[in-house]
Amino acid sequence: MDKVAVTRIAIVALAVALLEALCRLGVIPNFTVIPPSAMAQSLWKILASGRFSHDIAATLVNVGIAIVAAMLAGVAAGTALQGWPAARRTLDPLFATYYAVPMYAFYPLLIVIFGLGDFPQVAIGFLLAVMAVIINTLNGLDRVPAVLLKTARVHGLGFIQEAFHIRLPYAAPYVFTGFKLAVAYSFIGVIGAEFITSSRGIGYEISFAYNNFDNPVMYAMILFILLLVITVNLSLHVWEKRLLARRRRA
Amino acid sequence: MSHVALRGVTRVYPGKTPVHALGPLDLELAQGEFFAVVGPSGCGKSTLLDVMAGLASPSAGEVLFENSNVKGQVPDGIGVVFQEDASFPWLTVHDNIAFGLRRRGVAEAEVAAQVGYAIEFMGLKEFAQAYPAQLSGGMRQRVCIARTLVLKPRLILLDEPFGALDQQTRLLMGDELLRLWRETGATILLITHSLDEAAMLADRVGVMSARPGRFLELIATGWPRGRDSTIVASESFGRLTSRIWTLLRGESLRALGHG
Numbered sequence: 001m002d003k004v005a006v007t008r009i010a011i012v013a014l015a016v017a018l019l020e021a022l023c024r025l026g027v028i029p030n031f032t033v034i035p036p037s038a039m040a041q042s043l044w045k046i047l048a049s050g051r052f053s054h055d056i057a058a059t060l061v062n063v064g065i066a067i068v069a070a071m072l073a074g075v076a077a078g079t080a081l082q083g084w085p086a087a088r089r090t091l092d093p094l095f096a097t098y099y100a101v102p103m104y105a106f107y108p109l110l111i112v113i114f115g116l117g118d119f120p121q122v123a124i125g126f127l128l129a130v131m132a133v134i135i136n137t138l139n140g141l142d143r144v145p146a147v148l149l150k151t152a153r154v155h156g157l158g159f160i161q162e163a164f165h166i167r168l169p170y171a172a173p174y175v176f177t178g179f180k181l182a183v184a185y186s187f188i189g190v191i192g193a194e195f196i197t198s199s200r201g202i203g204y205e206i207s208f209a210y211n212n213f214d215n216p217v218m219y220a221m222i223l224f225i226l227l228l229v230i231t232v233n234l235s236l237h238v239w240e241k242r243l244l245a246r247r248r249r250a
Numbered sequence: 251m252s253h254v255a256l257r258g259v260t261r262v263y264p265g266k267t268p269v270h271a272l273g274p275l276d277l278e279l280a281q282g283e284f285f286a287v288v289g290p291s292g293c294g295k296s297t298l299l300d301v302m303a304g305l306a307s308p309s310a311g312e313v314l315f316e317n318s319n320v321k322g323q324v325p326d327g328i329g330v331v332f333q334e335d336a337s338f339p340w341l342t343v344h345d346n347i348a349f350g351l352r353r354r355g356v357a358e359a360e361v362a363a364q365v366g367y368a369i370e371f372m373g374l375k376e377f378a379q380a381y382p383a384q385l386s387g388g389m390r391q392r393v394c395i396a397r398t399l400v401l402k403p404r405l406i407l408l409d410e411p412f413g414a415l416d417q418q419t420r421l422l423m424g425d426e427l428l429r430l431w432r433e434t435g436a437t438i439l440l441i442t443h444s445l446d447e448a449a450m451l452a453d454r455v456g457v458m459s460a461r462p463g464r465f466l467e468l469i470a471t472g473w474p475r476g477r478d479s480t481i482v483a484s485e486s487f488g489r490l491t492s493r494i495w496t497l498l499r500g501e502s503l504r505a506l507g508h509g
Binding site: 145146147148150151153154155156157161165166169170172246247248 | 303305323324326328329330332334335336338339340341349350353381383
């Protein structure tokens with residue numbers, strides 16, 4: 001392990017130890033924050049008992065659907081728009097202002113349309129995630145060198161073949177950046193939506209525990225989300241590094 | 251019957267002030283001929299290649315490849331190697347070379363055999379599983395040549411393929427190109443800015459004028475088919491290059507705005 005990684009871990013460990021000490025010494029009262037060791041203990045108990053297994057599964061399934069849908073729709077839309085400049089110019093203001101719109105404002109509308117099931121949560125996750133994929137796909141597709149496109153023509157490739165065999169493979173690192181953002185946005189969208197109106201899911205359980213002053217459960221689930229997101233992102237990071245390694249000069 | 255024929259070919263880039271890039275020019279290439287094009291920079295050499303390949307349509311005139319009109323589409327049987335690195339960074343050397351064969355739906359056993367041969371021929375054997383990023387510029391250009399070669403083109407168009415390489419590598423790549431030409435029997439058109447390269451490799455050298463590019467003269471080199479880079483030391487090679495340079499000098503000055 002290099003020096004930077006050691007320093008990084010040391011900083012995190014120190015912060016956790018500091019929080020632990022402040023909570024144990026009563027500087028931070030337990031009804032505000034419980035000690036990290038207590039969070040971990042509570043989480044362990046919850047996971048072992050299987051008490052929230054249903055909620056965790058529901059959240060993961062919804063996040064998963066939102067991610068996959070955003071990836072597929074985002075790459076398809078990005079590819080189509082790249083091949084249709086007129087449509088792209090028309091939609092450009094939408095791309096520029098998309099993330100300025102607070103997506104949760106549409107939540108009541110989504111409930112009216114789709115009812116109280118899992119769909120509104122998935123929809124919010126998808127809507128937050130899809131634009132990141134579209135924008136990054138377009139960015140990657142725009143960068144394909146002219147000589148590769150000429151090569152595609154020499155090989156007689158049509159639009160679809162060119163997209164699958166030249167443009168998208170070239171754009172893969174950029175598309176991957178879009179995927180990473182899509183994963184993050186899907187978690188934010190789904191769990192956030194569970195807070196507002198839902199009868200299950202990790203977000204719902206955190207909100208329920210909060211309303212009942214159930215700090216051990218609330219902090220355990222917050223810790224759980226943190227660990228989950230960090231694990232997912234680190235795996236993606238490792239995968240991306242491997243993907244990029246072959247493209248970089250040795 | 252000529253293999254490739256250009257008749258009155260002109261290319262004008264339309265726009266507010268249309269740019270007359272090429273022609274009108276006529277050219278006939280015999281089956282199996284090695285033809286080199288030299289000319290001042292910006293004279294329309296690459297435009298000529300695009301038009302011949304079917305990557306651009308002539309504004310006037312016609313291009314015939316094996317007696318059929320080339321227009322707006324690259325015909326089967328034409329291979330192109332560009333100056334810029336056109337290797338696919340996401341594929342291994344082997345998969346790069348197999349690209350065209352796979353798009354054509356050639357059976358995988360056949361692909362392996364053909365690609366194996368091309369890899370051997372181009373001296374890429376140790377690098378079959380490497381990615382282009384791990385190779386030198388010359389190696390990557392070999393990958394692109396091999397990728398073109400496996401499709402067995404009957405006409406190979408090369409646009410300054412060795413432009414980015416150092417002089418020694420260029421001479422050696424020239425030898426390989428001659429070997430490839432003899433082995434395949436393909437007709438070759440090579441665009442180059444190196445007079446030596448043109449004089450050493452070609453059966454005929456077409457000297458182009460400043461824009462709009464036209465052929466000032468077509469010079470037959472008279473080399474035997476079994477030639478290699480050692481001819482650069484011969485006396486007639488010196489006479490040949492100085493003749494090309496005499497023709498080109500005035501045009502190059504004009505292209506620079508001194509004429």
